[in-house]
Amino acid sequence: MTLDNSRLRSRAIMSDDCAALTLPALLQVEDESALLDYACADTGILLWPHLRTVFYRMALADFLYGAPLTGGSRTAVPLSRIAAYFIRAIWHNSVSHAMGRSAADVCLISSSVGHQIRQGRVFNRLSDHFAMQHTARSITIEEHFEWQWQQQRHNDRVLLHAPLQVANTIGSRLALRSRHRAIASELVAFVSERAENLLGWRPGPKREAALIDLAMRKLAGMPQQILSYDKILKKIQPKVILVLGASYGPASTLIVAARMRGIVTAEFQHGAIAPGHDGYNFAPTMRNSKQYQCSLPEHFLSYGAWWNGTINAPINMVAIGNPHRDQHLLRSTNGTECRRSVLLLSDGIDFDLYLQLAREITAPLAAQGLRVMIRPHPVERSAIKIKYGQCIDASIELDLRDDLYASLRNSYAVVSELSTGLFEAVGIAHKLFVWDTPKARFCFPTLPFDGFTSADTLIQLLQQDGAGELSAAQVEAFWATNWEANYREFLEANCGVTMSMESTHV
Missing domain, CATH: 3.40.50.2000 (Glycogen Phosphorylase B;)
Known part of the structure; x- marks a missing residue:
């Protein structure tokens, strides 16, 4: 089946049966224990978590959107800006480590997509509220968005993720072997055939080739990636990591590395979650697998009680509230x-x-x-x-x-x-x-x-x-109230971290 035919067929299904398409029907693709056999031989980390969201969103793009679901920025970025950001990020991280400014009890993994300018300085609406509850004992590892360098911040205990990500990307390409391609090809063929049998849909040759390329790079890079995450966690020595999007597959290597060190793992809610959200709902086989659960965070800090019943992820749901919203309501x-x-x-x-x-x-x-x-x-x-x-x-x-x-x-x-x-x-x-x-x-x-x-x-x-x-x-x-008290209670009860009552507000 060609890519174009696959899309035409999907469009026909969309017009006739779109209303009947549900996430549980889509998740039947992964309701098969054989998927748990595809893992990195050196680390034991599962491969499917790294592919599932990309795979499912190819299907959703065809069934519901009629356009690719990329999730990234639409703005072209000059290569010179990328290079400048990367060099400055290496220097920034090196100075932070050399000055002993990277140790912390709480480590947040966030994204600069949350940057806002307040009082002339950058504030990250996604993570800075948590980080600035006790700045001296928290540190944030921040992923770039559109490669914009930010000089003046309200929270200056920040490391940049880009050097580690680039090193892991290069390492994965250098480590590629024919066995990685063989395993990736087998996995993609397996899930594509299941999707065709269950849904009358498959990605098509072009996108299946892209999935194979992604899968083999992820597989080849896992040994180096887990070592690099272990190295940075050893420097920081956190008691808990709070990860943006931790339930998505790409974070699974970091989650496994933290679990190996006995670090508590959690995700803080950053957007709407729902019964139809593919990132937070799983087929019974995956949800009940201890092996799969190791790739997921232990806790999820939700906005409020209503959200806790919208997903089936095997995660401890804790209603914290939304600090960004609360602060704006106060003002x-x-x-x-x-x-x-x-x-x-x-x-x-x-x-x-x-x-x-x-x-x-x-x-x-x-x-x-x-x-x-x-x-x-x-x-x-x-x-x-x-x-x-x-x-x-x-x-x-x-x-x-x-x-x-x-x-x-x-x-x-x-x-x-x-x-x-x-x-x-x-x-x-x-x-x-x-x-x-x-x-x-x-x-x-x-x-x-x-x-x-x-x-x-x-x-x-x-x-x-x-x-x-x-x-x-x-x-x-x-929206749960008193997020600060809820957050401190979570840290004390689950992570052995006692925060002072002092916090920095912007």
Whole structure:
């Protein structure tokens, strides 16, 4: 079956049976113990975790999106900027280690996609709240986003991940042998055939070749990768690591290295999780496998109790709260803004769909005194700004601010399919609406908010009293209160780390 035929066949399934596609049906592909036999001979680390999300999102791209789900930045970066960042990162890390500034009880693995400018300095909204609870005893290893070097930070106990990642990438290519290709080819053929038998779909030759290339590099690099992670963990000597996206396969080598040292492993929630999220839900065979569980974190620090029941991962769920949201609510001057905006939150994949919706509702809503704005997803923000500037068609404004909460506080209503921002608007915006599409139903078979299927329906809902509004009890279920106390309690009860009551706020 060729790639094009595979996609045409998938499109036919999409038009006829899209509503019936569920994540449990997709996960049947991995509900097979033979997948546990594909592992690194030197480390015992499973190979499937490194492929599963990529594989499943190829299927979801064909069934639901009609576009690749890359998840990365859309902005081209000059090679000179990459080289400059890399050299500075090596120097920065070397100085930090030489000065003895890398030891810490708490080690956070984060991404610079969360960078925001506050008071003239960089603050990472994803991890700095946790890190700055006790800066002297915490350190952050930060992955780059668009290779932007940041000089002035609120939290200066930061190491850069890029040198380690580049060394591991080069090492994996040098270690490649024919046996790695053979194992990778066998695994990809196995899961592709299962997908074809169970779903009538397979990636197709071109994407299967890409999966084989990825799998053999991951397999060849595991021995060096686990040694390099062990080396950095030995320097830091943490009692716990808090990893962004730890349940995704690429983090499994780090998780295994930490577990080998007796370090507590945890993931902090960074976005929406759902019954249809492939990163946090597993087939019974994988979920019940002790071998597979070793590649997952032990704990998950969730936003609130509501989220704890949305996934089936074999992880201890702990409702902590959302520090970034809480801090913004404390600073909020709720009630003084002019709430006349209907904010559409793009998902980072189908921006044109949100643009079309905006064009359909702009004129009718303008007659009601409401303006329509589109907020691009962070991964597409730079590219959208370059393409359109600040405004589209002189009537639809783009919201390009770093601070989502400033946008939410000015919004009468917030609209999206799957954006985390829709949940963050709970308790802030007056009305919330989820676009009822096959993508939304795949993730949430029962929609968490009032849904709409057309522009006309959305316009009507915006005019209805009570539509799109939530009770105080619903807000509390989404967002646990007192995150600082919850975080300290987690560290003390599970990690043997006692934090002082002092913290640094920005």
